[in-house]
Amino acid sequence: MPWETAEPTTPLGPREYRSILPFEAAAVSDRLGWVGLEAAKYRDVPDSEVNRPALTYHALILFNRPPEKLELRYEGVNRSRPPPAGSIAIVPAEFPSQWRWAGSKDSLHVFLEQDLVARVASESFDLDPARWALPPLDRLELPQLEAALRTVDAELMAGETGGSLVAESLANILAVHLIRHISGSRRLAHGRDGVLPKGRLRAVVEYIDGHLDHSPSLTDMAAVARLSPYHFSRQFKAATGLPPHQYVIARRVERARGLLQQDEALSLAQVAVRAGFSDQSQLCRHFKRLVGITPGKFRTPAGIEK
Numbered sequence: 001m002p003w004e005t006a007e008p009t010t011p012l013g014p015r016e017y018r019s020i021l022p023f024e025a026a027a028v029s030d031r032l033g034w035v036g037l038e039a040a041k042y043r044d045v046p047d048s049e050v051n052r053p054a055l056t057y058h059a060l061i062l063f064n065r066p067p068e069k070l071e072l073r074y075e076g077v078n079r080s081r082p083p084p085a086g087s088i089a090i091v092p093a094e095f096p097s098q099w100r101w102a103g104s105k106d107s108l109h110v111f112l113e114q115d116l117v118a119r120v121a122s123e124s125f126d127l128d129p130a131r132w133a134l135p136p137l138d139r140l141e142l143p144q145l146e147a148a149l150r151t152v153d154a155e156l157m158a159g160e161t162g163g164s165l166v167a168e169s170l171a172n173i174l175a176v177h178l179i180r181h182i183s184g185s186r187r188l189a190h191g192r193d194g195v196l197p198k199g200r201l202r203a204v205v206e207y208i209d210g211h212l213d214h215s216p217s218l219t220d221m222a223a224v225a226r227l228s229p230y231h232f233s234r235q236f237k238a239a240t241g242l243p244p245h246q247y248v249i250a251r252r253v254e255r256a257r258g259l260l261q262q263d264e265a266l267s268l269a270q271v272a273v274r275a276g277f278s279d280q281s282q283l284c285r286h287f288k289r290l291v292g293i294t295p296g297k298f299r300t301p302a303g304i305e306k
Contacts, residue, residue, distance in 0.1 A: 011054040011094055014038045014111040022048060027156050035164045035217060036171030038111045039156050045107070049100040052091075057111035058134055059091040060174065062149045068103030077138040086146055090137035090178070108153050112171060120175040123228035125183060135182065145177040160282065165245040168218040172229045196235035200225045204236065212252055212276035218244055252276045253290045256283060260299045268295055 025040040066082035074097035118129040222232035256275040272283035
């Protein structure tokens, strides 16, 4: 059966693309406030043929459960059999693709911003974005990249709002793994990461404390430290023992502790907002995980630690 040829169109964003598909995603990142990437998970998708237009984002497709039959075509790729479970296809931005399959399939689609990938290539690998481009890849079996994609999957299925810092960190990690694989380099161009110097660490901590209720981004924190987001994340963890997003959560819990002790008139919902959490349930979950008891019990005389 011949392929239908799609007419050239202006590249679509991931959400616009999903709106024209004949099937629904099981989970999407649209309302999670993610930065640097978007994601959609598909389960039990039936037999279909899709002429996918060019997108504005790079697409990484993780085949959790390949279909019985699959034909896939895009620039330089002409697949006529299903790939192994856990393998990854990379469709760069601006490239249309054609998909036809029989038998239901499960897959995770992660969309990376072009500018983010170009920035990582430039800042972490000294690559000239004008001369470097993400190539089309098929049946990529790269354990580190697969693990990062499965972390995106877990965050997506958790469905927690306020995870923009986590998503931004994962977007940078995905970009680094991709570029390392393509460039064949196991080392970053700027050499080995060390520990974030005390002066820069102090400036970052002050920035975090001053912006807890405004969702400090990884890019902004890295700018304070005068580092690329990838190098900043590694040096910050070496200095504090925590990744940036976990450190921000810990500081928010510490602020919540102070508010609970200082002002008994504040409701838990008000404490959550002032501490920078998206809602009361998020406050309660992280508070109990780090403190050992719920905010309500902590507030009672018997629960407050002296």
